[in-house]
Amino acid sequence: MLDYAALSALAAVVREGSFERAAAALHVTPSAVSQRVRLLEERVGCALVVRGLPCRPTDTGQRLCRHVDQVRLLEQDLQGALPALAPGGGVRVTLPVAVNADSLATWFAPAVAGFAADAPVLLDLAVDDQDHTADWLRRGTVLAAVTGTARPAAGCNSRPLGAMRYIAAASPGFVARYFPAGVGAASLAQAPSLVFNSKDALQARWVQRLCHRPVDLPGHRVPSPQAFVAAGLAGMGWGLHPLALVDHHLRDGTLVALVPDTPLDVPLYWQQARATGQVLDGLTRAVVAAAAAALRPA
Amino acid sequence: MLDYAALSALAAVVREGSFERAAAALHVTPSAVSQRVRLLEERVGCALVVRGLPCRPTDTGQRLCRHVDQVRLLEQDLQGALPALAPGGGVRVTLPVAVNADSLATWFAPAVAGFAADAPVLLDLAVDDQDHTADWLRRGTVLAAVTGTARPAAGCNSRPLGAMRYIAAASPGFVARYFPAGVGAASLAQAPSLVFNSKDALQARWVQRLCHRPVDLPGHRVPSPQAFVAAGLAGMGWGLHPLALVDHHLRDGTLVALVPDTPLDVPLYWQQARATGQVLDGLTRAVVAAAAAALRPA
Numbered sequence: 304m305l306d307y308a309a310l311s312a313l314a315a316v317v318r319e320g321s322f323e324r325a326a327a328a329l330h331v332t333p334s335a336v337s338q339r340v341r342l343l344e345e346r347v348g349c350a351l352v353v354r355g356l357p358c359r360p361t362d363t364g365q366r367l368c369r370h371v372d373q374v375r376l377l378e379q380d381l382q383g384a385l386p387a388l389a390p391g392g393g394v395r396v397t398l399p400v401a402v403n404a405d406s407l408a409t410w411f412a413p414a415v416a417g418f419a420a421d422a423p424v425l426l427d428l429a430v431d432d433q434d435h436t437a438d439w440l441r442r443g444t445v446l447a448a449v450t451g452t453a454r455p456a457a458g459c460n461s462r463p464l465g466a467m468r469y470i471a472a473a474s475p476g477f478v479a480r481y482f483p484a485g486v487g488a489a490s491l492a493q494a495p496s497l498v499f500n501s502k503d504a505l506q507a508r509w510v511q512r513l514c515h516r517p518v519d520l521p522g523h524r525v526p527s528p529q530a531f532v533a534a535g536l537a538g539m540g541w542g543l544h545p546l547a548l549v550d551h552h553l554r555d556g557t558l559v560a561l562v563p564d565t566p567l568d569v570p571l572y573w574q575q576a577r578a579t580g581q582v583l584d585g586l587t588r589a590v591v592a593a594a595a596a597a598l599r600p601a
Numbered sequence: 602m603l604d605y606a607a608l609s610a611l612a613a614v615v616r617e618g619s620f621e622r623a624a625a626a627l628h629v630t631p632s633a634v635s636q637r638v639r640l641l642e643e644r645v646g647c648a649l650v651v652r653g654l655p656c657r658p659t660d661t662g663q664r665l666c667r668h669v670d671q672v673r674l675l676e677q678d679l680q681g682a683l684p685a686l687a688p689g690g691g692v693r694v695t696l697p698v699a700v701n702a703d704s705l706a707t708w709f710a711p712a713v714a715g716f717a718a719d720a721p722v723l724l725d726l727a728v729d730d731q732d733h734t735a736d737w738l739r740r741g742t743v744l745a746a747v748t749g750t751a752r753p754a755a756g757c758n759s760r761p762l763g764a765m766r767y768i769a770a771a772s773p774g775f776v777a778r779y780f781p782a783g784v785g786a787a788s789l790a791q792a793p794s795l796v797f798n799s800k801d802a803l804q805a806r807w808v809q810r811l812c813h814r815p816v817d818l819p820g821h822r823v824p825s826p827q828a829f830v831a832a833g834l835a836g837m838g839w840g841l842h843p844l845a846l847v848d849h850h851l852r853d854g855t856l857v858a859l860v861p862d863t864p865l866d867v868p869l870y871w872q873q874a875r876a877t878g879q880v881l882d883g884l885t886r887a888v889v890a891a892a893a894a895a896l897r898p899a
Contacts, residue, residue: 320799328817357799395793395819404825412828416835419821420775425793426837427822477718495693495723501618501655519626521693523717524725527702529827530710537714539724 306346307374312339313351313364314371318397318427320357343367362442369443372399373579376446379423380580398424398582401440401448403433404499405467406571408528409547411449414593418586432502433571440574446583447575449590459574464591465598466568471509472549472558473541481541486561488514497534497542498522505543509567543567547597570601604644605672610637611649611662612669616695616725618655641665660740667741670697671877674744677721678878696722696880699738699746701731702797703765704869706826707845709747712891716884730800731869738872744881745873747888757872762889763896764866769807770847770856771839779839784859786812795832795840796820803841807865841865845895868899 315325316336326333344351351364360368375396402411407430419426429439433451440448440456455461473481473494481494491514496506501524510518523540525531532548534540536557544558546566552558573590575583613623614634624631642649649662658666673694700709705728717724727737731749738746738754753759771779771792779792789812794804799822808816821838823829830846832838834855842856844864850856871888873881 318799407825407828412823412825412831413835416828416832416837419832420836425819425821428824428828429822430824501616521723523723524727525710526726526728527705527710528825530705530714530726533710534714534717537711538718539714 306339306343307371309339309343310367310371312336313343313360314368316340316352316358317360317364317368322358366443369446369576372397372446373576376424376580376582377578379582395423395425396582397427398447398586399427399429399445400586401429401431401436401445401450403436403449403451403571404430404526405528405545405548406433406449409467409545410593410597411590414589415586418589422582422585424582432500433569434504435502437574440576446579447573447586450572450574451569452574453570453572455574459576461572461574462591463601464571464573464594466570466601468546468599469505469509469543469567469569470546470549470553471506471541471543471561471565471567472535472553473561474536474538475556475559477538477541478559478561480538482561486513488516488518491518491520493521495540496520496522497525497531497540499528499531500524500526505567505569509543509565512567513562513565568599568601571598604637604641605669607637607641608665608669610634611641611658612666614638614650614656615658615662615666620656664741667744667874670695670744671874674722674878674880675876677880693721693723694880695725696745696884697725697727697743698884699727699729699734699743699748701734701747701749701869702728702824703826703843703846704731704747707765707843708891708895709888712887713884716887720880720883722880730798731867732802733800735872738874744877745871745884748870748872749867750872751868751870753872757874759870759872760889761899762869762871762892764868764899766844766897767803767807767841767865767867768844768847768851769804769839769841769859769863769865770833770851771859772834772836773854773857775836775839776857776859778836780859784811786814786816789816789818791819793838794818794820795823795829795838797826797829798822798824803865803867807841807863810865811860811863866897866899869896 315328316322319325319328322333322336326336340352347363349363350361353359353361379396436448436450437452437456439445440459453461482490491510498506506520525534531542532544535542535544541561549558575587613626614620617623617626620631620634624634638650647661648659651657651659677694734746734748735750735754737743738757751759780788789808796804804818823832830842833840833842839859847856873885
């Protein structure tokens, strides 16, 4: 068997970001943590942690951390069946999950919160663009992800969740100022757009579909779903808003669709590492049920 | 004078994340972008961009990008005075600003959105913990920041904005389950907390003040202000919530304060690079006015 004290030390350094904080979390000295990680690196034959502020895992280190998470989840199942095995003090397993920001801000948070309130785990949620959360699975940083990618990452199952509907919208004043003669490639090249961050391709994708060619879009970057809506309401730019966040603004006229009946539906998938036990299966059921209620059939 | 075509190419590579996208944005070929950046690196005598996915600036590269932003803002002032100088097509300057997530999700977004709707700039907002946004200024990644640090970064002015009030709160069911005999070090060591991410020290700071010693807090990581509130409402954990986001939940009883009358006030500051012209001064006025209305006197 592998040296699980050493693996726990590695996982703690990666989770906490420093040897000192890992030592505090494990109730050992920093030099003990340092020695365990060094012995593990000698055994594996390569560096596992890039020492820095914060400490980051190498690819191999990341893969080992994911193994630790998987073993811990399997231990959790065992403790459910054999309570005598459970450590005193209710130590909780960490379950790392990646999710896109718009899902987290809408249907995902209440679903997993309800699950996590009763499950013996600590959720470690990471946010990235839906076109990039699959990379987190591939790198082994998370055990499950909401992603825009249907094809399962190695060692993972994938299932469709439904589609998130986006509406290209802006304030009525913004539309009057920038699109007095309608929405086209020329006006879109002048009107400031909103983009979530440099990974956000939704605006470009919608424009490509509308104009049948790419258009250079001037863009404000607003990396917060609610601030994105606030920016739209204040007339700062047009952007693709999740219908779930702007439905009432569209109904009361504080936001208007740029072009009627041109929603963008983004299909989402739930990918989870295989063989990780009942806790992750429970999370999967909660996520799939919430998605079925909140998303559109793909 | 420096070679501003080369500097613009560098800034575009950093902003867009790749030589190809930078080339598209500048309407030149990728090899032209590559050559300009290489010549600049030869002149400066060190690497300016770490080639990767995405491309990232080195420290020197970052400093040069900030210089480009500053020059562009000064050009913007000039064009205001001499409209004949303005390039055709309304090219907009990018203004990079760092802000903490809770400010962006509450008072900051409407304030800067109103400003940006009329200013000839594109805002590039970056989100980080209030204890870390000052690093963005120091590294030269942004020209202004909402930060928890009063001491101005080199080349920056600092002014107090007021304090953001946080309340340690949880759902009534969570309090009944984990704190039946009150809140203390022993119960806090068992009750799952909510933390925004690994940089979020608010929960630990509040506990230190309450218990006069640090306590190891089991924590879920929920990196979204609204999902953080949703997690609290669902009974997933206790956490420090911005009063502005949970005021109505505290009033209708769906969240309750863990300990009455123990708010945590986090003073915030606005730091901006000096000598960057009227546009940034306009943003400063908008931010200071919004903070005066939304935050508590420090």
